Amino acid sequence: MSEYQYYEFIAIDEPLTSKQMAELRSCSSRAHITSSSFVNDYQWGDLKANPVDWMRRYFDAHVYVANWCTCILYLRLPKSVFDVGTFRDFKTETTFTATQTKTHWLLEWGLDESDDYERFALENGHGWMGRLAPLRDELLGGDLRPLYLGWLAGVSAGEVSEKSMEPEPPPGLSRLSAAQQSLADFLEIDADLLTAAGLADPGVAKSNSKSDVELDAWLAALPEVEKNAMLKLLLTGHAQRAERELKRQFLAWRREQSSGEKSAMPRRKVADLHKLAASATEVRKQQAAIQYKKAEAERQAERETYLRTLAADFNRHWRTADNHAKRGIASAYDEVKRTLVDLSDAYVLCATRADFDRRLTQFMTRHGKRGALVRRLVEVGLWQK
Known part of the structure; x- marks a missing residue:
């Protein structure tokens, strides 16, 4: 079987200029290039450029898939969104890393040497970008679950010591978004380990209620001049920029308010997560057995109904x-x-x-x-x- 590599890049915040598109074209004569994307696959060669360099210069998201059981997701976010300490506890050897440029953060999630050979024998990379790109907006909105999933992928891959303490669990681990579930699938995080990670998740209603109270308090204290500036951005066609700026300011305020508070979710050792995952495995098997028996009973009832029509x-x-x-x-x-x-x-x-x-x-x-x-x-x- 020949080698296969898939590269997809997209620009979100700023479209590519004609000059930039020409620079990309000089690296590939057959790639599909638009003002917002570069897509190409290789079966006998490779990209004549460094993807990380392209992320620094042109793009906000990148998906890479190779049929030797490897896949990578890169996201680029403005540097002002997170401080250095945000990523410290989430980083692993290969499954999640974060690096800085002068203006941005480059976040990388990776799966190296998967054991699911069948997946990568069929995998062509198409479709992942559409499923994973929404993670960027979630991160810009302050949702840290994608970072935790990167760390949990490291646990699933055996990169994290049993004695290690988990990062502070973000709320919502028991109710992932569609993009976050796609990331878990992309990184092949063990499903029972994912269930275990969400066991300490606070209730949805309580979490949402607290968030609403915080948001109301922050909006009430926001200076009138800043509110007007955001409204002006909305009315002049810059809604996305206004939303991101408001979220950035709100998150900075919330971090400052909660800096001295104790986390609502207890931190656990990796060994404890594995024990919880083992319990989740047993529960899943029991539920599967119950569902199987129920399905078999229904199938048998349907067959008996059919056989009685024959006997008539x-x-x-x-x-x-x-x-x-x-x-x-x-x-x-x-x-x-x-x-x-x-x-x-x-x-x-x-x-x-x-x-x-x-x-x-x-x-x-x-x-x-x-x-x-x-x-x-x-x-x-x-x-x-």
Whole structure:
């Protein structure tokens, strides 16, 4: 199998200039390039540029997928959104890192050497950007769950020591957004470990209520001149910029207000998370067994209903089997086999197996020389040569 690599970049905050698009084109003659994106795949070569350099110069998001079981997500965010300490506890060796440029943060989530060979044998990279790009707006809005997921991917991959303490768990780990669930899938975070991480999550109503109170307090204290400036941005077509600036100011205020408060969610050791994950595995298996039994019971009830409809007129269905057998073709023999299997079960349910065997003997007296049909009935245990 040949090598396969997929590169997709998108610009969000600022469109690419004609000069920048020409610079990108000089690196690839066959890539699809627009004022907001660069997309290309390689089966025999590679990108003639450094993706990190492109993230610094041109783009706000990048997805990379290679069929040697590797995938990477990069997001670029304005430096003013987070301080240096924000990322300290979330960083791992490979699954999540954060670096600075003069103006931005470059955040990287990565999966290296996955064991899911089937996934990457089929994976072409298309679609991930649309599912993962919303993470950027979530981070700009102060949602730290994507950072925690990067750390948890490190735990799932065995990069984090059992004695290590988890970062402060962000609220909402038990109710991930669609983009965050996609990130968990992208990084192949163990589902039971993800469940364990969310067990200490506070209630939705309580979390939302506290957030509303904080927001009301901050808005009440916001100077009139700043409110007017934001309204002006909204009315002049800069709604996105206004939203991000307001969120940035609100988050800075909230961090300042809560700097001395004790976290609502207790921090746990990695070993504790693994124990919780093991318990979650058992619960999941038990629930799956219950669901399986329920589904089997429903399937059996549906089949019994169907078999009783056959028993209502056995003679008609034997005649149908006779007519199919007379056609002498493979598809007709397959239909006979299915019919006789169902009739056998219907006799056991509504009459006796002896009655079925008697009727089958009569049937085979007429069709016993049809070798292909006989083989089919022998295969399902209805007849013996």
